Every structure is written in C-alpha cells, then in structure tokens.
Amino acid sequence: MNILIFGPNGSGKGTQGALLMDRYGVAHIESGAVFRQHVGSGTDLGKKAKEYMERGELVPDEITIPMILDILGKQGDKGWLLDGFPRNMEQARKLHEALTGAGMHLDYVVEILLPRETAKKRIMGRRLCANNNNHPNNIHIDAIKPAGDRCRVCGGALSARADDQNEEAINKRHDIYYDENSGTLAAAHYFKKIAAQDGKTTYIELDGSGSIDHIRATLLAQLH
Ligand code: AMP
16 A cells, blocks of 8 residues: 655644554655654765755755655555655656556555645644654644643643744745645646546545544545
8 A cells, every 4th residue: 555645734744644554554754754864863864954954945856766765665565655755746757657667556645735824824833742743733723732831642742843933944845835837736736647547546635724533534535
C-alpha cells in the first residue's frame, strides 16, 4: 500500500496521515522530519538543508529527490505514506518515473483542501509535543486546544516550531504550496490526472475546513 498525502501546512495533514498509517500499517516518510533529523544530528546533508529550511524555501531538488527516493527504495512490502514530498512538478515527475520504473503504483492520493488564510492561522497556533510528533495541539483550534501549557494527549511539554511563528516564512511556504503551475498543487493535480487514467490509484479530495473528526469520517468513507 503506497499513499501520498497533500495539504497545505496547517490543514491537519499530519493528523489524517496518522490515521492512514494506523489503518494500513505503513511506514511514515515525512520529508520535513527527515530534514530536521539531519539538521539535528549535524550531517553534511543537514548543514546544506538548514539555511533553506530557515528561510521557508524548498531544499534544492538535487538534494531532496535522491534522499527521498533512497528512503522509498529501502522500505519493505507493507508500503508507505509519503508526506511533504513531492512539493513541485520536478519532484512529482521524478517520483512517478521511479515508481513506474520499479513496477510500483500509488494506491491512494489524498488532497486536503483549505483556504490559505485559514491555513496560516492554524500554523501559528500549532504546538509540538516533546513526547510524540503525532499528538495534535493547537491554540487556535478549539477541539485540540492544549491542556494549559501541556500536551492535551499525554501532558508532555509543548513548544512552537520557530518556522511556524515566522510569517514571512509561512507566506513563502504557502506561495509554494498554492502554486498551481509548478508548485505543490501542480504536483497534486499531476497525480490526479494519473489517477484518472491508470485505474489503480484512488484520488481523494477532502474539505479541510471542518473538524478533525468530520475529515476523518469523510476519509474513512472513501477508503476501500
Ligand atoms: P515541513 O515540515 O514539511 O514544513 O518541512 C520543513 C522544511 O523542510 C521545508 O520548509 C523545506 O525547507 C524542507 N522540505 C521538506 N520537504 C521538502 C521537499 N519535498 N522539497 C524540498 N524541501 C523540503
């Protein structure tokens, strides 16, 4: 089972992604988290990626594409959920090429739709749990408000990611996401077209403006 998930930063993509991982037992491959690990452990790749990440820009394709394709190539039979990649047309084409070359296909492509302004507000309210990346906390979303200043799920310490509080960086990230010509929406629509033609891939569009539970129910109803 191979799944792609698209959604602007702030759309609840991580939360719905966790649901898909649980259901299908697939590995979670999150490009942003892979980069953060490299930065954290000071690898050469991390040193190269850091400045782009801090500016809210994409890490160049010549670094990102081989890194992700290498990780995909090392996964077992259970498959994966790929999150945060592809972010542009070049990445989309290279991913499609690599999958086709390996005799693989995508089972699901999930796109979460959300207006840009809503996404921005949600990002600025997002808080990370020190114990678990998948514990949702957001000071601007009633349903997942933290318990005081602690994680609502486990009581762990919370922090805001520095790039979540940088409005200029958020705008840059959204410029890339909402770009339908060569950015992330272009990549999503590229796979939408493929899904319409190949008869193997189910493309699911979700309205991201509702509650987490509503989005989850809508997603579940469309999985076979
Ligand atoms: P994210 O956690 O998905 O917002 O990713 C954090 C940062 O990692 C992004 O702002 C980019 O600098 C970098 N990054 C993550 N995924 C990609 C990608 N597919 N292509 C290029 N850069 C990426």
